[in-house]
Amino acid sequence: MRRLARIPAALIAAALCTAACGTGDAVDPGPVASGQEATPPDDRLDLDATANVRAVLEPTSLNLFGTAGAALDQVLLDNVYEGLLSVDPDDGDRIVPRLAESHTASPDGLTYTFRLVSGARFHDGTPLTAADVVWSLEQQTAPGSKGVYAADFDAIASVTAPDPATVVVSLRQRDTFLLWNLAQRGGVVYRRGTDFASLDGAANGTGPFTLAGWNRGATITLRRNPDYRGARPKVAQVVFHYIPDPNAADNAQRTGQTDVQTAADPTLLRPFTGGGFTVLRGTTTDKYTLAFNATRAPFDDPDVRRAIRRAIDKRDVVGAVGAGTLIGSAVPPQDPWYEDLTGIDAHDPGGARELLARAGFPDGLAVTLTVPSIYPRSIGDVLVSNLKEAGITLTVRQVEFQTWLSRVYRDKDFELSLVDHAEPRDLVNFTKPGYYFGYADEQVREWFAGARSAASDAERDGLLKKVARRITEDAAADWLFLNQTHTVVREGVYGVPVAQTSNRYDLSALAVAR
Amino acid sequence: MTWYLVRRTGLLVLSLAAAGVLVFTLLRLLPGDVAATIGGLRAEPERLAAIRADLGLDRPLVEQYASWLAGVARGDLGRSQLNGSSVGAELGRKLQVTGPLAAGGVVVALVVAVPLGTWAALRSRTAVGTGISALAQVGVAVPTLWLGLVLVLVFSVRLGWLPAQGFPVDGWADPGAAARALVLPCVALGLTEGAVLLRFVRSAVVGVLHADHLRTARATGLTRGRALWRHGFRNAALPVVSVLGLQLAALLVGAVVVERVFALPGVGSMLVADVGNRDLVKVQGEVFLLVAVVLVIGFLVDVAHRLIDPRLREPR
Numbered sequence: 045m046r047r048l049a050r051i052p053a054a055l056i057a058a059a060l061c062t063a064a065c066g067t068g069d070a071v072d073p074g075p076v077a078s079g080q081e082a083t084p085p086d087d088r089l090d091l092d093a094t095a096n097v098r099a100v101l102e103p104t105s106l107n108l109f110g111t112a113g114a115a116l117d118q119v120l121l122d123n124v125y126e127g128l129l130s131v132d133p134d135d136g137d138r139i140v141p142r143l144a145e146s147h148t149a150s151p152d153g154l155t156y157t158f159r160l161v162s163g164a165r166f167h168d169g170t171p172l173t174a175a176d177v178v179w180s181l182e183q184q185t186a187p188g189s190k191g192v193y194a195a196d197f198d199a200i201a202s203v204t205a206p207d208p209a210t211v212v213v214s215l216r217q218r219d220t221f222l223l224w225n226l227a228q229r230g231g232v233v234y235r236r237g238t239d240f241a242s243l244d245g246a247a248n249g250t251g252p253f254t255l256a257g258w259n260r261g262a263t264i265t266l267r268r269n270p271d272y273r274g275a276r277p278k279v280a281q282v283v284f285h286y287i288p289d290p291n292a293a294d295n296a297q298r299t300g301q302t303d304v305q306t307a308a309d310p311t312l313l314r315p316f317t318g319g320g321f322t323v324l325r326g327t328t329t330d331k332y333t334l335a336f337n338a339t340r341a342p343f344d345d346p347d348v349r350r351a352i353r354r355a356i357d358k359r360d361v362v363g364a365v366g367a368g369t370l371i372g373s374a375v376p377p378q379d380p381w382y383e384d385l386t387g388i389d390a391h392d393p394g395g396a397r398e399l400l401a402r403a404g405f406p407d408g409l410a411v412t413l414t415v416p417s418i419y420p421r422s423i424g425d426v427l428v429s430n431l432k433e434a435g436i437t438l439t440v441r442q443v444e445f446q447t448w449l450s451r452v453y454r455d456k457d458f459e460l461s462l463v464d465h466a467e468p469r470d471l472v473n474f475t476k477p478g479y480y481f482g483y484a485d486e487q488v489r490e491w492f493a494g495a496r497s498a499a500s501d502a503e504r505d506g507l508l509k510k511v512a513r514r515i516t517e518d519a520a521a522d523w524l525f526l527n528q529t530h531t532v533v534r535e536g537v538y539g540v541p542v543a544q545t546s547n548r549y550d551l552s553a554l555a556v557a558r
Numbered sequence: 559m560t561w562y563l564v565r566r567t568g569l570l571v572l573s574l575a576a577a578g579v580l581v582f583t584l585l586r587l588l589p590g591d592v593a594a595t596i597g598g599l600r601a602e603p604e605r606l607a608a609i610r611a612d613l614g615l616d617r618p619l620v621e622q623y624a625s626w627l628a629g630v631a632r633g634d635l636g637r638s639q640l641n642g643s644s645v646g647a648e649l650g651r652k653l654q655v656t657g658p659l660a661a662g663g664v665v666v667a668l669v670v671a672v673p674l675g676t677w678a679a680l681r682s683r684t685a686v687g688t689g690i691s692a693l694a695q696v697g698v699a700v701p702t703l704w705l706g707l708v709l710v711l712v713f714s715v716r717l718g719w720l721p722a723q724g725f726p727v728d729g730w731a732d733p734g735a736a737a738r739a740l741v742l743p744c745v746a747l748g749l750t751e752g753a754v755l756l757r758f759v760r761s762a763v764v765g766v767l768h769a770d771h772l773r774t775a776r777a778t779g780l781t782r783g784r785a786l787w788r789h790g791f792r793n794a795a796l797p798v799v800s801v802l803g804l805q806l807a808a809l810l811v812g813a814v815v816v817e818r819v820f821a822l823p824g825v826g827s828m829l830v831a832d833v834g835n836r837d838l839v840k841v842q843g844e845v846f847l848l849v850a851v852v853l854v855i856g857f858l859v860d861v862a863h864r865l866i867d868p869r870l871r872e873p874r
Binding site: 299 | 588589590591594595596597598599600601602608609640641642643648651652707710711714715718721722723724725727818819820821823824827828831834835836837
């Protein structure tokens, strides 16, 4: 009797599964809108609206000064806190004015003078002055600074305030990255004397939104700052809903619990193609980087590294994850020093075998890949089959992210590693001697240093192009793809950020129709 | 009974102490640490060392354990090393979600298991009994994750009756909204647990039905149903209560899955996030409290046994 009972059970289970498991098979994201509809005039907007936005990663803390993590930047940067400058990811990463209305550089490039906007106030009502800017930058440059981005400002010799609306930054040596770094979170201006440990309880920025509440594990609420100096936000409130599971996020968007779904899974976009929603596609800085441990044989041989690069068909990888851009180097197209390097060591299994034979492995090679389990398993599957064609047997070892951090990143105990290098403009990693790649090239370091102290942006860009080309030719790593990000927007919602949405998410244009 | 209570309480305290040591040491065996979460990929080794020193992570483990234990003894479970939030206060907030979720899950499980299990036992040789047993098999086999997704697709996406995910931002301020948010999660959790329980109820009732005392009761002229009601259920309840106690621990594990599917800010999702961030002071407070809950439930189940079954109270 017991045995008999199992048969209908299995049948019912199988039938149920075919009925409901069919949501994950679509790879083609369907039509993606080329742009957003223009925001209608204010009288057709609901200026009292609350906009609900799905995000993936919740910040671990709200201490923007001392705690790492793009999730903090996403919610706080530009919205709650502001720097002298900002970046517009939807306009090719153009540096734009923020708390500084203008800036000038001396001809020798050693002195930058910033003119502050008038009327800027902290959320507690205190007017912002140059003294606050000086104090904030000094927290970054102070010896032993706890600032996450303190190292960005090591060229600064002094910061002074000749008058309450002017800030002068003096450098020890020219720094072509200074303006960019000031536009990141290291350049955020805090009220003089802020106790950074208290930022978790009470935010005090100058931005168009105030922090209204953090319901840990679920939501962060921002409220319109009524005293903002510039154009006031077009929604009264924005609630970030932290929903890690892609299916739960899809359901929230389908049922109207969220108005905007950032970082939608490209293989789960089918429900949003029927009307009522717009799907936007933007670029990111997420470089899925296959690193070789160049300090360990046989990966100290560039031929072995190049063989592995040739063995991998990046289009297969993109097909497996649903969307992505082939970059062929560590530089995404939005950076001024981008160059299409996908032709170097392009997919060529035969060539890979030849390189391996030349390196002394005519019968192939067995290697192990260590990859954090947060990434799609399908990437590993593609790599296994791609490498097999070139005679390389790949074992994929999935580990928790913290294990990756200690085993691969800190202890350098790995052969191949795959991780998303999400930070913008991080070419510097290929010049760090002790970095986990183990890649060391004196010429690359020289070019990079030269780029930083270059006399012009053109000279800088030229040198950085050389760096990118050299690390690609040397196969310092392999770059599988640059992630693309998909945002699903409910009809009647306007002004949604499109590109690099996990790094910063400026809400000042977000609007909801009546 | 008093002596039993004293002994059983002593055992409970000992178990709690052992759990405290285990939780603390096991967490220290995990690779990675909270300094890496705070400092990020850019942090140089010196910076990471400074963060560890700030947090007191460079102290000997025994010292760290002693200061944690002293806190626990005072009722203070510590603070998050990432954002300074009080572990006790945050657990309190999360339990406002997970507590009702687990309780609702048990209610659903009992509502499913007791009547259906009894019915299946009474009709054990008929199509109805077999059908119920088959359904229970399906229920045990179906993953909670999948069941949750199906429930959402039907009742939220298609019918629009209930929210697809999440919990109201202001918690139980609007009890109706909070309860609505928990209906599908409770059903998802309860159905799977109920299916397990159903099989125990059925076999317990079948066992009792064949017991001598029930046959005697029938001989006095009672119908099968009345005999079971008067003399059977109390006996059948014993193994079911034991299993229910064990299932409560399973329910907490199931809550981790359900909270993810429904994006609920409960204890389960908090634990997963905190372990990922290596916020160990917070994790050990949370795990310790959960272990304590399970141990106390075991304690209560044992005491309940004695109350239900007078035979256990007799000295041997």
